[in-house]
Amino acid sequence: MHSCLIVDDSKVIRKVARRILEDFSFDIDEAGDGQQALDRCGSAMPDVILLDWNMPVMGGLQFLQNLRARPAEKRPTVIFCTTENDMEHIRAAMDAGADEYIMKPFDREIIKAKLEQVGLI
Amino acid sequence: MTAPASPFPRPAARCAAAGAAPALRPVTAAPPRSFPVYADLCARYSGLKFSEEKSYLLEARLSAIMRREGCADLDALAAALAKDPSRLEPDIAEALLNNETFFFRDRAPFDELQASVLPRLKAARSAERRLRIWSAACSTGQEPYSLSMMFAEERASWHGWGIEILGTDLSRSALTRARSGLYTQFEVQRGLSTHRLLQHFTKEGERWRLKNDIRSRVRFLPRNLMHPLPGGECFDIIFARNVLMYFGRERKAEVLARLRTALAPDGVIILGAAETLFGFQDLFRPAAGSRGYYSPTLDITRTAICPDSRGTVHPARGEHRESPIAFPTPNQRV
Structure with a gap:
């Protein structure tokens, strides 16, 4: 079973994403901002992180930059999942070390397609 | 072309995104009286089978044409088709197809x-x-x-x-x-x-x-x-x-x-x-x-x-x- 950390300041989005990912047999943890997510990754690194862009305390891009700069044995797959859907944001995310990018609104089919892209299902 | 309509309803979010599609007929509803007209047209035009269990998709697939032609239901559209087949056949036959495809499908x-x-x-x-x-x-x-x-x-x-x-x-x-x-x-x-x-x-x-x-x-x-x-x-x-x-x-x-x-x-x-x-x-x-x-x-x-x-x-x-x-x-x- 793969583990997934859902990082989003919206409880509703986290709940929807959780339901979809649990259907694909993922073990789910949640964080409401980038700082909480960094703390979660300190104890156990998930296999994949579903990451929002705009969040309080620490945004998704800053979290990703911190995560990739941190020495770690395991490199988690990071999939941005955000309403920022222009080329500049997408390019910035990929340059910072994201593996895939989902433009909201998402549905089960898109999540599945992206997880297949990164080889997790 | 690709295939006739999928037997599976599209996810709710995508139906909503499509906008004008009317509510689908319940899966258990009997096919409309005019179903054989549409099944025959599909078979003649594209050679594809449109089976009865997919009849609930007819309204959704044909709703735009029904509106355009001022037809209240599928039977009325079938009557219009009988009067003007050369104009309506291609439109209806194409609307019955499923254009489902995506990039690098199946990889x-x-x-x-x-x-x-x-x-x-x-x-x-x-x-x-x-x-x-x-x-x-x-x-x-x-x-x-x-x-x-x-x-x-x-x-x-x-x-x-x-x-x-x-x-x-x-x-x-x-x-x-x-x-x-x-x-x-x-x-x-x-x-x-x-x-x-x-x-x-x-x-x-x-x-x-x-x-x-x-x-x-x-x-x-x-x-x-x-x-x-x-x-x-x-x-x-x-x-x-x-x-x-x-x-x-x-x-x-x-x-x-x-x-x-x-x-x-x-x-x-x-x-x-x-x-x-x-x-x-x-x-x-x-x-x-x-x-x-x-x-x-x-x-x-x-x-x-x-x-x-x-x-x-x-x-x-x-x-x-x-x-x-x-x-x-x-x-x-x-």
Whole structure:
């Protein structure tokens, strides 16, 4: 079973994403901002992180930059999942070390397609 | 073209995104009285089966035409169809089709193509340096464009080659969309990696357009697989995925025989993951080690319009053929 950390300041989005990912047999943890997510990754690194862009305390891009700069044995797959859907944001995310990018609104089919892209299902 | 409507309702979010679609008939509802009219039209026009258990999709598929024609229900539209068949038949028959497709669908056939089929054909065609690929029933174009992206990404390896990709479908509206190369946010997120999105698309408003170098390698033509093919065509690879499964056995045999005539003796035909050619071994045999890949049998008399290994062209038997398509090859060089 793969583990997934859902990082989003919206409880509703986290709940929807959780339901979809649990259907694909993922073990789910949640964080409401980038700082909480960094703390979660300190104890156990998930296999994949579903990451929002705009969040309080620490945004998704800053979290990703911190995560990739941190020495770690395991490199988690990071999939941005955000309403920022222009080329500049997408390019910035990929340059910072994201593996895939989902433009909201998402549905089960898109999540599945992206997880297949990164080889997790 | 691709296939008749899926028996499975689309997810709620996507129905909402589609906007005007009315509520679907309950799955348990009896087919409308006019169901046989639509099933017959589908069979005549596209050769595809529209079974009774899919009748609940009729309203959703035909709602736009019903509104346009001022028809209150399916039976009223059937009556209008009877009065003016030449005008309404193509519109209704095309609306009954399912244009479901996406970029790099199923992935494995594309991986297989790159790993084994293309290297073999590249060696076999090293003198003429020309490769012809047909995406039959390509719907809105994602399959032929996926192929075009593959060749663009291997540009150096195919330098100096003429790569001709033909996409055909019987749906005129699907082909119009295919030619535009313009896709929604939802469409570019299915099957397409973000790296490929950045590499091959530009954003136009809320939609994404394929760059010219990808579009210019693909030509689109209307074509009904029920009809005889134009003469003179010979393809090295034919993609015919997820379409044969919707034909009855007799229609399937006819279509396969046609595809066989347009396939080079050492070419391959690629079917969907759930499809087989069991029972048609006289036309095709499974290509070793490649699921969904089939090669023509060695009966050269069936190859009709494709030259054999000595370059001899065998005439077709009993089918009228139009002029072959002409690709503007000079500017298609990779």
